[in-house]
Amino acid sequence: MTTPFSLHPQLAADTVSVTExxxxxxxxxxxxxxxxxxxxxxxAGLVDYDDLSVSERTLLGAExxxxxxxxxxLFAAPKTNVAMxxxxxxxxxxxxxxxxxxxxxxxxPVWGVGTARPYDDAExxxxxVALRAELIPAFTTV
Amino acid sequence: MTTPFSLHPQLAADTVSVTExxxxxxxxxxxxxxxxxxxxxxxAGLVDYDDLSVSERTLLGAExxxxxxxxxxLFAAPKTNVAMxxxxxxxxxxxxxxxxxxxxxxxxPVWGVGTARPYDDAExxxxxVALRAELIPAFTTV
Numbered sequence: 001m002t003t004p005f006s007l008h009p010q011l012a013a014d015t016v017s018v019t020e021x022x023x024x025x026x027x028x029x030x031x032x033x034x035x036x037x038x039x040x041x042x043x044a045g046l047v048d049y050d051d052l053s054v055s056e057r058t059l060l061g062a063e064x065x066x067x068x069x070x071x072x073x074l075f076a077a078p079k080t081n082v083a084m085x086x087x088x089x090x091x092x093x094x095x096x097x098x099x100x101x102x103x104x105x106x107x108x109p110v111w112g113v114g115t116a117r118p119y120d121d122a123e124x125x126x127x128x129v130a131l132r133a134e135l136i137p138a139f140t141t142v
Numbered sequence: 143m144t145t146p147f148s149l150h151p152q153l154a155a156d157t158v159s160v161t162e163x164x165x166x167x168x169x170x171x172x173x174x175x176x177x178x179x180x181x182x183x184x185x186a187g188l189v190d191y192d193d194l195s196v197s198e199r200t201l202l203g204a205e206x207x208x209x210x211x212x213x214x215x216l217f218a219a220p221k222t223n224v225a226m227x228x229x230x231x232x233x234x235x236x237x238x239x240x241x242x243x244x245x246x247x248x249x250x251p252v253w254g255v256g257t258a259r260p261y262d263d264a265e266x267x268x269x270x271v272a273l274r275a276e277l278i279p280a281f282t283t284v
Contacts, residue, residue: 049224050210057203065199069192079232082191083225087241087249090221099229107229109251 005044008091016124018131022142023059024094026067026135031116032123034105035075035098037067037131046092049084062142064096070134071098085111147186150233158266160273164284165201166236168209168277173258174265176247177217177240179209179273188234191226204284206238212276213240227253 007025015027015038024039041060046052052060068080077098084094097110105113119127149167157169157180166181183202188194194202210222219240226236239252247255261269 048210048214048222050207050214050222052207054204057207058200061199061203062196065192065194068190072190072192079228080190080192081225081227081229083223083227085223085225085251086221087223087251108254109227109229112250 003044005042007040008089008093010089011038011040011091011093016128018128019135019139021059021063021066021135021139023056024063026063028124028127028131029116030118032119033114033117034103034110035071035077035127036110037071037096039063039067039094039096041092047086047090048092051092059142060094063139064094066135066138066142067096070131070138071096074130074134081109083109145186147184149182150231150235152231153180153182153233153235158270160270161277161281163201163205163208163277163281165198166205168205170266170269170273171258172260174261175256175259176245176252177213177219177269178252179213179238181205181209181236181238183234189228189232190234193234201284202236205281206236208277208280208284209238212273212280213238216272216276223251225251 015029018026018028024041027038029036029038041056064082068082071077071080075098077100079099081097081099086092099106157171160168160170166183169180171178171180183198206224210224213219213222217240219242221241223239223241228234241248
């Protein structure tokens, strides 16, 4: 009997759902300092990148490329960070973060820096609408 | 006229060459605190993950999976981090790092933590021999 996938409670607590990619939940981190998405493959038991099958790697790669390009376009971000760490939360998840030369952590990594700034409701709604308008059509091309 | 690929001088200074993957230079970071590889696709002009073509993503994904699994096997590491940041060095490069619950940065990310511990010559030679024995045959399967 296999364990079904369920989103890790810490990831659920730290994010809101944006949409579904072909492989992954696409989640927005509740930290308005950065446009910061997390992709979580809907497969039970994945921990590290080498746990993915070849076809899962292909799908996650497409999702990462789409989310990275979309964040740069939507937020006029000069670059993105794409990272799978998982030191704190052992369920495989991939961060895709728009980075700016004046952001709170630049040029360091974002993890563990300062305190998350919550979105207000209008700001969150605006962000989700923009992300969904960009990502949902793009994911249909995968 | 296209600019040919050349390894960024900072990456060259911080690493020694381990081997060549199908897409990337495979480099060892000169910091004996962690078994820490960097994959650098031999393509000019790449900055972010979304700059890769689909076929380049496929190759980099295979290289990442092989290096991640190899680090876990060789060093009995419980997990790896796989990350493309590039905030300091704009040439696309992918870190693949074996992590341990007693390492210098656990459970945080490794970047910017403390000071690199240099390898001594024998330790470096041992590490390179082990990595090459594992990686070179594995890359032939890609």
